[in-house]
Amino acid sequence: xxxxxxxxxxxxxxxxxxxxxxxxxxxxxxxxxxxxxxxxxxxxxxxxxxxxxxxxxxxxxxxxxxxxxxxxxxxxxxxxxxxxxxxxxxxxxxxxxxxxxxxxxxxxxxxxxxxxxxxxxxxxxxxxxxxxxxxxxxxxxxxxxxxxxxxxxxxxxxxxxxxxxxxxxxxxxxxxxxxxxxxxxxxxxxxxxxxxxxxxxxxxxxxxxxxxxxxxxxxxxxxxxxxxxxxxxxxxxxxxxxxxxxxxxxxxxxxxxxxxxxxxxxxxxxxxxxxxxxxxxxxxxxxxxxxxxxxxxxxxxxxxxxxxxxxxxxxxxxxxxxxxxxxxxxxxxxxxxxxxxxxxxxxxxxxxxxxxxxxxxxxxxxxxxxxxxxxxxxxxxxxxxxxxxxxxxx
Numbered sequence: 001x002x003x004x005x006x007x008x009x010x011x012x013x014x015x016x017x018x019x020x021x022x023x024x025x026x027x028x029x030x031x032x033x034x035x036x037x038x039x040x041x042x043x044x045x046x047x048x049x050x051x052x053x054x055x056x057x058x059x060x061x062x063x064x065x066x067x068x069x070x071x072x073x074x075x076x077x078x079x080x081x082x083x084x085x086x087x088x089x090x091x092x093x094x095x096x097x098x099x100x101x102x103x104x105x106x107x108x109x110x111x112x113x114x115x116x117x118x119x120x121x122x123x124x125x126x127x128x129x130x131x132x133x134x135x136x137x138x139x140x141x142x143x144x145x146x147x148x149x150x151x152x153x154x155x156x157x158x159x160x161x162x163x164x165x166x167x168x169x170x171x172x173x174x175x176x177x178x179x180x181x182x183x184x185x186x187x188x189x190x191x192x193x194x195x196x197x198x199x200x201x202x203x204x205x206x207x208x209x210x211x212x213x214x215x216x217x218x219x220x221x222x223x224x225x226x227x228x229x230x231x232x233x234x235x236x237x238x239x240x241x242x243x244x245x246x247x248x249x250x251x252x253x254x255x256x257x258x259x260x261x262x263x264x265x266x267x268x269x270x271x272x273x274x275x276x277x278x279x280x281x282x283x284x285x286x287x288x289x290x291x292x293x294x295x296x297x298x299x300x301x302x303x304x305x306x307x308x309x310x311x312x313x314x315x316x317x318x319x320x321x322x323x324x325x326x327x328x329x330x331x332x333x334x335x336x337x338x339x340x341x342x343x344x345x346x347x348x349x350x351x352x353x354x355x356x357x358x359x360x361x362x363x364x365x366x367x368x369x370x371x372x373x374x375x376x377x378x379x380x381x382x383x384x385x386x387x388x389x390x391x392x393x394x
Contacts, residue, residue, distance in 0.1 A: 006040065013048050014039045023056055024104030026156045026281050030140075034133040035105075041125050042085060042113060050078075051087055051102060058091070058099040083249045086112025090245040106299065107277040107289060110215060115251040117213035117233060119222060127222035134299075138308045141387050150310050150383040158283050158314035158379045160300065161276040163196045163290075164360040165268045194316040194375070196264055196274040196290060203239045204257030210243035211263065212236050212252040216297040229271045229294040235263070237290040267292045273301060273338050273359040275313075283314040295338035296392065304339065304382060307390030311339070311382040317358030317373040319351050326370035333362035333371060339382055340391060355382060 014036045022028035029035060043051075053067045061079070068075050082088045083100075086109035091099045103109055110130070114123060140149065193199035203209050214236045217227050237260065238246045246252035255263065264274070272292040279285040295301045303309040319341070321327060329347035334340075341355035342362055349370065351362075357380050362371045 010040075010045060010048075011036065013045070013052060014043075017043075017048055017051055018105075020052070020056055020102060021105050021108065024102075024108065024280065026159065027152055029105055030137075032133070032136060034129065034136040037129045038110075038126060038133055041122055041129055042109075043087065047078075047082060047087070051082070054088070054100075054102055056102055058101045060097065060099060064100055080249070083245075084116070084251065085109065086115070090241075090248070092241050092244070104281075107281070110299075111212075111236075111289075112246070112251060114215045114218040115212040115238075115246060117218065119218075123218075124222045127219040130219050131223050134303060134306075134308055137303070138306060138387065141307050141384060146384050146386070153310045153312050154381045154383070156312065158312050159281045160291075161278070161283050161287075161314040162316070162357045162359050163199060163274040163276055164194060164317050164358060164373055165274065165364055166195060166197055166265070166360075193287075196292075197261060199239070199276070199287065199290065200257060200260045200264065203243075204260065207254055208240050208243045209255045209257070209260050210238045210247050210252035211255050211260075212238055212246055214291070214293060214297070216291075216293055216299045216302065220297050227294065228296045231267060231270055231272065231292075231294055231297070235267055235272070235292050237263075237292065239287055239289060242288045264292065268361075268364055270294075271336050271361060271365075273298070273357075273361060275300060298338075301338045302392070304384075305391040306393075307385050307387040310384040311357075311380070313357055313380050314377075315356075315358040315380050316375065316377050317360065318353055318356050318376040318378075319358065319360070319362050319371050320353075320374050321349060321351060321370055322372060323370065324348055326368045327366075328368050328370075330367060332365050332367060336361040336365050354380070356380070357382075 015031055018031045018035055018039065050068060054064060064079065065072065065075050070078055083090060086103065088100050089103045091101060093099055113126065193202055200209065211234055213233045217231060217233050221233065238252055243252065247254055271294050275291040276287050277289045277291065279288055293301065295305055304311050327349045329344055331344045333342045333349055334344055338359060338361065339355055339357055341352050343350050358373060360373050363373050
């Protein structure tokens, strides 16, 4: 955005809106010229002014309408446009009422803005500006800023969860022994899903799974950078109330449980890592989306591999090699590992445990069944790499 081409009032209002949306993030986005440029292409001045009035408090539709001077029928279309663009999110309360809130940026309006798969001129221009925004983050990868950035991300706690593929292998299932006694049951606890199919099972019976176009893949596609893993654009999954919001506003379509599992397995075979986003970027909060992306396109993993962002992830498994003699040294695992935790040394696979995020791609693709996932819940922090060490040169 060339600030000389728009009024100072417009710049000031976009900046205020970015600051408000930053309150939804553990680590605020730098409010830069490149960020405001993304806002500028997506919002009209009237939409910006209304969102500033809305602020960060939840509103009913009626209360939101009271902030506008538009007639009801015009306001309804105006409000629907902001919902479809992702600048307002719809939530359901326990009593069935609908509340509307200003979201964050990522996971937030960025993803929703491209979720419907529209490749219109404004979406293409947004994608070009988004690429410039991510590139600007890479420019901050210098000493000592890199050290400060790593410290802030590491001490903010994990932002997303990584789930393993499919169902757990039979070797971890144990066995049943009949004791022929009555025993007292203990209170039942609900544990978080550790595999993506467990999460699908959790939401699959309540029509709360919907597939959307992958934000990362869509914006790369519109700047002529197609996915190197040949993943389909329609591949990320909204769950819970986010799925109903996305379908209602024509950004997604519902999937049955079996359709979701089939999609997940297709993507696993192509190298997808299952990354779960939670409300408020807090892994202790409910899940809202499953990102099924590769280490090339993904806004999180891809940015790490481009030397743009560090990673801080909540992981449930670790890959290990119980019997190294089964490894043929084919390097298939090395190709699919999203964080370069796997390497080939002396014609054998070696796994750096402190870097492993437990995504299971090495286990899925190992032709010799040499790699096994072992249950090991932990936080994995991978610091921002110097640009000279980035896997993908940007």
